[in-house]
Amino acid sequence: MKAQGNYPRTALKIALAAMFAALVFIVTSQIPPISIPATSGYFNLGETIIYITALLFGPLIGALAGGIGSMLGDVYLGFAQFAPGTLVIKGLEGAIVGFLNTKLKRYISNLTLRISISVVIGGLEMVTGYFLYEQIVLGYPFAAALAEVPFNLVQMAIGLVVATPIVHAVLRVFPQLKS
Numbered sequence: 001m002k003a004q005g006n007y008p009r010t011a012l013k014i015a016l017a018a019m020f021a022a023l024v025f026i027v028t029s030q031i032p033p034i035s036i037p038a039t040s041g042y043f044n045l046g047e048t049i050i051y052i053t054a055l056l057f058g059p060l061i062g063a064l065a066g067g068i069g070s071m072l073g074d075v076y077l078g079f080a081q082f083a084p085g086t087l088v089i090k091g092l093e094g095a096i097v098g099f100l101n102t103k104l105k106r107y108i109s110n111l112t113l114r115i116s117i118s119v120v121i122g123g124l125e126m127v128t129g130y131f132l133y134e135q136i137v138l139g140y141p142f143a144a145a146l147a148e149v150p151f152n153l154v155q156m157a158i159g160l161v162v163a164t165p166i167v168h169a170v171l172r173v174f175p176q177l178k179s
Contacts, residue, residue, distance in 0.1 A: 017064035020053040024069025029076050038147035039134055041082060046070055047126075047159030048166075050094050051119050055167045056177055059098030067091025081138060089129035097122035111171070115164050123156030 028046030035042050046069065054062025070090035074083040100118035108114045130152055134145040171178055 013061060016053075016057055017061045017068075020049065020057070020061065020065035021069035021072070024049045024053070024065050025072045025076070028070055028073030033077060034151075036148050036151050038144045039138075039140055040079070041130070041134075041148055041151075042077065042079065043151045043155055044073070045155075045158065045162075046073060047123075047155050048162040050090060051097055051115075051122075051159045051163035052166055052170075054094045054098035054122070055101050055115055055118065055163065056170060057098070058102055059095040062094030062098035063091045064094070066094030082133075085130065085133035085137060089126055089133065092129065093122045093126045096125055111168065112164060115167060116160065119156065119160045119163065123153075123159065126156065127152040 024046045027049050028044045031045050033042040033044040050062065050066035050070070053065045067087045067090050071083045071087040074080060074086050097118045100121055101114055104114045104117060108117070127149055131145050131149055134140040134148065135142065
């Protein structure tokens with residue numbers, strides 16, 4: 001019987017996705033979230049871990065960690081009405097950030113610029129996703145959904161500011177992650 005060469009790689013991806021989903025959950029739910037009364041949503045720092053994960057390990061692991069970890073945070077904190085949307089929105093965000101960072105390596109050698117572009121585009125998907133989810137699925141009035149946009153933009157900006165030096169530091173210590 002011939003051994004399959006992809007099993008160790010697949011197992012590593014599953015382990016990384018599970019580990020980082022747990023970390024996203026912990027940071028989302030245990031660093032006190034700030035309630036947003038207009039939408040019954042909340043501001044949290046889990047974004048930083050989604051960005052770090054996607055930037056270091058790519059779109060698949062970023063998507064799984066972001067979507068699953070954030071969704072579990074919603075359920076745990078009592079925001080179950082957001083959980084289905086969060087699974088998709090944060091999963092897409094992690095996928096976009098990881099995908100763009102990977103693709104932009106060919107064209108942009110400056111890591112900080114690459115991170116900034118990837119996070120801003122992925123983060124804008126998150127902001128837009130929640131705005132639409134709150135209106136279309138949850139039925140919130142336009143003004144209520146709009147009230148959360150600035151909080152989500154700040155969440156994205158803080159995630160960018162925190163993730164950038166961490167990614168730089170991790171890549172200095174573990175240069176093998178660059179490939």
